[in-house]
Amino acid sequence: MTAVLAQWRRYLEPTLTVITVGALAAGGIAWAAGHQRLADGCWIAGTLVALAPALWWVIATLRHGRAGVDVIAVLSLVGTLVVGEYLAGALIAVMLAGGRALEAAAQRRASHDLQALLAHAPRSARRRTGETVVTVSLDDVAVDDLLVVRPGEVVPVDGRVTGTVAVLDESVLTGEPLHVEHPAGDMIRSGAVNAGGAFDLRATATAADSTYAGIVRLAREAGAESAPIIRLADSIAAWFLPVTLLTAGAAWWFSGSAARAVAVLVVATPCPLLLAAPVAIVSGLSRASRRGVVIRSGGALESLGHATTLVLDKTGTLTQGRPxxxxxxxxxxxxxxxxxxxxxxxxxxxxxxxxxxxxxxxxxxxxxxxxxxxxxxxxxxxxxxxxxxxxxxxxxxxxxxxxxxxxxxxxxxxxxxxxxxxxxxxxxxxxxxxxxxDPLRRDAPRTIRRLRSAGLNRLVMLTGDRPDPAREVGAVLGLDAVYAQQSPADKVSAVRTERESATTIMVGDGVNDAPALAAATVGVAMGARGATASSEAADIVLTTNRLDRLADAMDIARWSRRIAVQSATVGMALSGLAMAAAAVGWLPPAWGALLQEGIDVAVILNALRALGADPATHVDLPPDTGELLRRFASEHDELREAVGLLREAADQLVGGDAAALATLVRAHAFLTERLLPHEVAEETELYPALARPLGGGEATATMSRTHAEIQRLSDRIGTHVALARASGGVAPDQTEDLLACLYGLYALLQLHFLQEEENYFTLTGDQ
CATH class of the missing domain: 3.40.1110.10 (Calcium-transporting ATPase, cytoplasmic domain N)
Known part of the structure; x- marks a missing residue:
């Protein structure tokens, strides 16, 4: 029954939209042909079609203890019928049905039945009895059963390794890509994949009590506890509704004319509320999708726009997710x-x-x-x-x-x-x-800075990895808190704690993140790596393997929400002025309906601005500059490994290796033939091209100073090479200064490459 009701509701809004638009159009054709009564009949029919479900929506809203925007809509529809403003009623009906359809499309989200999680879970196990191995149902596995886990199979239940070493891919549980060895006697968890040879497992729990089943339960519980998000329109209607009713009642009381009260209701038609938020939000959803961000609900976009806390997984989110x-x-x-x-x-x-x-x-x-x-x-x-x-x-x-x-x-x-x-x-x-x-994502530092500038004041990392690499990532990115060796249950607990004090976003990419994503106010899945379960549990999916798309989504959300609030409040303010005019008798219902339609058009046009970029955050990158950035990014990838020659030459000098001079000569050749031409080209071609989109040459001034230091150290190394060649080897009095030049230039180049990659190369939208 529930499924049938959900399916019926899925098609109700678009059907209403088609019917009301058809009634409005048919009435318009009849009016143009001179058949006024037929036109009125079509418009009345459209109004009545919208009135019935609107009454149902009002009842549903009141049952939840809220008087939303639909109350004003019902009063407006009834008012137009009472005073005979049938065209206004038909227009209101179209806007009511269209607004509902837009909102339903924006808020329809993926099912949280976690089919992807269940699909990964094994359905059977191989039980060993003596020398015989029999496949049994997973439900038939009992504690102390001896199971055989073959290569590539999922560990069916929690247990203890027996006999030989087990090599497991535990990324589905911890998110970490490196395989983990478990010698005989180690406890292992269900859900991991056997990445080595076959091994025996002594069951210590049934399937229902094992780790993977617990992850599924956590995700279900977290998803069920997520509170529905109140519509922006309803939050404004909370004060606009009583103002409207009081104004209409006062007009009727003091004038004794019901027509004045109806006129107030007509001009108070909440079309700015019904349209401003949905149009702006859907425009934001459309723009986000073009940036590789699938936002499954308008409510998620609204929440994203005023979130203050961000919780992130490490592996696959802040790092590449592969060694x-x-x-x-x-x-x-x-x-x-x-x-x-x-x-x-x-x-x-x-x-x-x-x-x-x-x-x-x-x-x-x-x-x-x-x-x-x-x-x-x-x-x-x-x-x-x-x-x-x-x-x-x-x-x-x-x-x-x-x-x-x-x-x-x-x-x-x-x-x-x-x-x-x-x-x-x-x-x-x-x-x-x-x-x-597993290296840090190239765009991670710049994205973190962008997210902070967007209003996030607390950034927390949760990871199943060891404390040392976790702390290193946290220090590099300047995160506010780092929690390592976190199980899925630990992550859910941490997200719930953060959510108690702030609107919280959780970003992850693995099955182990799915429960935490469902527990957050807004769950964001890095979906490009195929983490289906986390994508199913998330409100937002980044379809490209780029963390900075989250920053784009934040910018879009804030811009869309700002326009939605602006459109709704300005529209309601204008409606308020019209209500005052109608209340004192200066605005008859017919003229009020016409004025209201003008307000509606202005509101819609303003809301459509959400399709464009926020001028304050948009960086206009010319196509030629984008090509330059891609070219130099590619050259960085080619040069990075060769930079290791500098350290190799220094290490050989320290160790007294006979090949040190030959390596030093090769390193100097690399500097003069490949590295320095690259840096000169950046200085003369790339940096001037970046000056305009970045707001001036000061944006690259520090990088230019680094180029000068690279040139100085390279020249100094060249002098040492010439002296060493002339004397047949590196003299003792050269060693100290030469080592300083080699190690110093190596460190400088590593830092310089990272700075350029984070600040400039991520502007192209490529990874």
Whole structure:
């Protein structure tokens, strides 16, 4: 019955709109043909068609303890019939039905039945009895059953690993992309995916009592507790309705004429309320969709416009959501490119998330991995293969047993950078280490600044990741609070706490975020990575994989809400003046209806301004400038890895490596042939082009000063190279200054690249 009623309500508003528009048009045709009585009949029919559901809406509103805008609409419709203003009644009917249809379309949101969550959950389990493995229904699994979880399968229930190591992809639970090893005896949770070989699991809970079922329940409960958002029109009607009734009653009382009271009601027709908010909000929804932001309800857009607290997940929201190569470190006598190519040659046969990142980095650098043979892989450890008659291993090593200085340095770097490390060994000898981490989104810092300027005064990060990387991200972005190692239940609790004191937005992208998204005032899902469950539980979905689209949505929401409030309040103010004129007898009902229509047209035209950008926030970027930004962003990606040559040369000088001079020469060649021409082109082509859209040359002045410092350090390194070549090596008295130049330029370039990428390259709308 509920489903039938919901379906009926789904089609009621558009049907009413069609009927009322048809009645208005038919009456107009009859009037033009000289058939006044037929025209009046059509207009009366349209008015009555709108009056019946309007009465129902009034009753429903009153049952919830609110007297909304529909009360004024009903009185206006009845008033036009009483005084014979049938055309005005038909117009009001069209505007009432059209406003309702617009609002229904804006507020219709996706189902919260969480089908995506349920689709991920397993339906059966493999129970081992002796040497026999039998597939049973998930409901039949009991505590202490011994289950077998095959590669690629979802862990069916909470349990304890037995026998061998389990390698799990727990991103559905924690949001973290790196695989996690669980030795025998470890407790694991349902919902994780087996990313390694088959393992045995001793059940410690039934399916109903396991973690994944709890996530589904949390999402359902959080969605059910979300309070409906009061319409902007109703909030204004809360004071406009009694003013209207008092004015009409006073006019009738003092004049003794019911016609004056009806005239007041006619000019008080709440079309500015019925149209201003829906038109402005739907215009905002339309504009947001063009920016890759799907907002499922007008109420969500309104709430987004006055939110003050933002809660964010880390992985996939503030970070890329997948590991990338941070740096390749090598043993003395080996080149980083050669080590990376060997690692990619082996890893191209592996489906491990780190292996995919290593292969992607090698291909991005233009390296060509060789075709390996005799490939073997130990889940959770690494892979071994024969490459060019050498046995190459890529994976984990016991870092405590590595005695070489470069290896200890690599282990320390991994800990300092909160990075995963993949060791590369050739014929049993370590020759390099690849550091990987989930990097911060390029647009994250600029987006955080934009969000703060939009009115958000509290930014909180919730993540299932470890405290160290979580704190680092929080420090870089200047967040107000950081909570690490958060379970889905912890996230829901934190969001509820924040919501108690402020309108709260929650942004996430994983199944583990779905309950928290449903608990927030407005849930925002990063939907581009296919996180269907979080998208289902969210009010807003960012269809592009860009966090700065949330800032765009905030700008659009505030601009649309400002216009909606402006249109409604100005329209109501004009209606108030007309009411006063009607109350004293200066405005007959017919002229009042005509004046009201003029007010309505003005309100609609003003509300349509929401389709455009807020002049205060819009940055007009010429097409040529956008192409320049894309060009230089691409060059950054090509140059970033080569910047590592500077640090490599410095490290070799410190270690007394015989290849230090050769590496130094290569680094200087990179500076003169590739880096400096890039910086000069930015200074002469890009920065002048950015001056106008950014409001003047001062916006890039600090970057220009950095270019000068890059040139100075490069020239100084060139002088050292010339001296070293002349003497056949780097002299002891050169070392200290040369190291300062190399390390200093390396750090300066890293910072300079980040600043340009955050401040300028994100202006293009590309990622």
């Amino acid at each position: 990338t190569v941070l740096e390749t470190l090598t043993a003395p006598g080996h080149r980083a490119a050669d080590v990376l190519a060997l690692a990619a040659s082996v890893d191209q046969m592996s489906a491990h998330v780190l292996a995919e990142a290593i292969v992607a980095e090698a291909l991005a650098q233009g390296l060509e991995p060789a075709l390996p043979t005799n490939v073997t892989e130990e889940p959770g450890r690494g892979a071994t293969a024969t490459v060019d008659d050498r046995r190459v291993y890529v994976g984990k090593l016991d870092a405590d047993g590595l005695s070489a200085p470069w290896a200890r340095s690599a282990s320390n770097r991994a800990r300092l950078d909160s990075a995963a490390i993949a060791w590369v060994c050739v014929d049993g000898e370590p020759v390099g280490a690849v550091l990987l981490r």
